[in-house]
Amino acid sequence: MLSTEKSCKPENSISNRTVALIVATLASFFTPFMASAINIAIPAIGSQFAADVILLSWIPTVYLLAAAVFAVPFGRIADIYGMKKIFTYGVIIFTISSLLCAISPSILTLIMFRVLQGIGSAMIFVTGLAIITSVYPPRERGKAIGINIASVYIGLSLGPVLGGILTQYFGWRSIFIAVIPLGLLVLALTVFKLKGEWAECIGEKFDIKGSIIYSIALVILIYGFSILPGELGIILVILGVIGILAFALFELRVKNPVFEVRLFKNITFGFSSLAALINYSATFAVVFLLSLYLQYIKGLDPQMAGIILVAQPIVMAITSPVAGRLSDKFSPGLIATIGMTVTAISLLCLTFLTANTSFEYIITVLLVLGFGLGMFSSPNTNAIMGSVEKKFYGIASATVGTMRLIGQMLSMGIALLVFSVFIGNVLIEPSNYPALLTSINTVFLICTILCFIGIFASFARR
Template sequence: MSPSPAKEHTAPDRRCILIIATVASFLTPFMSSSINIALPAIGAEFATDAILLGWVQTAYLLASAICLVPFGRLADIQGMKKIFLTGITIFTLSTILCAFSPSVQALVVIRMAQGVGTAMTAVTAVAVLTAVFPAGERGRVLGINVAAVYTGLSMGPFLGGVLTQHFGWRSIFLTVVPLGLLAVALTLRARGEWSTPRDEPFDRTGSVVYGATLLALMYGLTLLPEVAGFVLIAVGVVGIFFFVWWESHTESPILQVRLFFENHVFTFSNLAALINYSATFAVGFLLSLYLQFNRGLDPQAAGLILLAQPVVQTLISPAAGRLSDRVEPRIVSSVGMAISAVGLAMLTALTEETPFPYILLSLVILGTGYALFSSPNTNAIMSSVEKRYYGVASATLATSRQVGMMLSMGIVMMIFSVVIGRVAITPAEHAPLLESTALAFMLFAALCVVGVFFSLARGRVREDPHRT
């Protein structure tokens, strides 16, 4: 027997893969949540305005969202392990460069590279877990994966605050580098292949149209209410229709659009994810600015308050994942979405004198809802497709998440543009900042209410055992 077939059939190391996926799933949310705390310090060092400051996060999310679907397809064609290794390497190298950024413009550009690396790891982490673990263990493993995300979110605000206050914001990036190198090393030594590469063409046209569409929509949002903003959004909408048409007619699409037309569970679960992340991601960004500018807290104190939400998410996520193995995911997810709406509605009442226990309670409620939504929703999406579509399904889920995050920041930046304008946030701008924050939370709460109906509309993931 030749050595290549033996290598091809080498069983993947499930434990090692779980560790690698867990480390990767921890890194990016830790980075995002810790950078939220550091944004006021970054703005002060570079004397930048609120909108450009928002681009430090948005550029990362935009690059990631643009690359997710194309790299999900490449992972199916070239193999998940190759794409993951390349992605975690790009992420680690760009993280080092971020620490030495000479200007906010340079930081924004390097954050885009970091987003590309994140996209390559995000599309493979969930897909490989779904592929190598049996269906009966899937909810538990995905729950662990989501818990890693929330652990990163939990540690980010506190450690980000401590690092920013005592060592400067650049130390946040340097702290992440060892974990990135660990993930690279573990991937190189992990035995077995994570998936079987397929000899199929790659849809370059679809990838370009997809990326240009997202770029037009996002940049258009930040330019509103200028005419150019409306023009770009219109171009983006046309791009969506052209992309769907192209993907329906090309031989080897980057996105199986027929999944959306034929699989209601898949479609509505992704829409629910898009809405949920659109409504919740910018909470940390807004509260970081509110707590430090409006309430005068230092980064460490602000980080401690923001810790409440992700800690609750971390504690509840594994149980929510296991629950979705027994109870219909749409029920658990819909309840979680409704609870999130309550937490967001509470945050609309923020003033300059709002008691801190009230803010903490709002974050605990929001974290509970988010945890109940995320793990069951992920389980529903990955369980609704055939194994050969795991890479595409994982990429689509990650795209819904990243586009949702991007839209969340886009909504905030649009509000900032209208209410505050392109000026640095100063004591004179505290009132407009508070007004912007309240308006954003109103819109986010309304989005979650709409999201409940999309979550319920997905239908059953499992067949009714009592039905003949």
């Protein structure tokens, strides 16, 4: 394997940069596409398997949980053994697990295969961004990151639309089948076209004990959060927090830690990571909540619901590359703070949803939300990746992915908690639509408060 410092750097040529960007961008497309598409299909899955809302919520949640648990360990493994190698294996696992999800005979097996899919996603997330950061010079990095993040939003935008069409005409299983050809294409380009390897920590040991402590603590924390406000949930959340603190203390004493905790002493890295965590915690559940709202409260079919939900990610996809370019010229922190502020205002508007809210109002708010998220994500990611040395690119990329995934997971956890309080473990029927609407409004209010806190975190790193 070649180090980016010790080689003649053929992997940093303009042509290879282009291949790296294409490969990472395509992979960044189909993973969020799967996440958003499956959200629109949840009512159909629930109907086929006669599953309650809590069990259905685990379909997106276990995917995020698995990805979050494995992101940090695979970020470190990629630094040691090579970004391209881990990326390739990730694409293989994701593609195979998509096929397994498509043929799942029950909701429990579907959830199990979603865990495997989450592992593959973690391997893709932590290496794709790191590869782009490795091959692009700082003056062009923001633009490349912006394009990469734009592909994430394009995946999010096409997910509800294509997911709705596929679900309505071919069934929810077709969503998983649709990503398999794209996975094979990315695999072929990576193996045959992408040259070189990126591994700055060759020969260093992998911290197995730290990885185990981190994984167990995170699983306990998230599972405990999902079963709040029960007594067992409170106990598990406390144990999870203690486990995370123990992990941080353990990593400070390890020669080659799986996660370099000292990176958080870097003001830019620390506050940018915190801002990302808050932003995703406040916004990821939007598609899930509005999918339920549009299909149950407003009575739309999956296709029409998807067409409405596409407004947000389309604006995100347009805004993100522009914001990335701006972050190459101006303060990434300032641009990201503006985006966080706009996001908070749009979430506040969603707290006023009623059964009679017009579609024009919903679409307008989604457009504003998309602009805010697009202005935040690219500059914030550029700030994180640009604040560390090359040998930490893998773990920095893992941090970006972990903050996103934990944030997304907490966002779903908030929704699960509120649903359990207002609705309970029952099927969604017309008789409990008022409770569903109250739950949705409550979640949006909590997310609004989180996002306003995030404004201060984003501004502090300037």
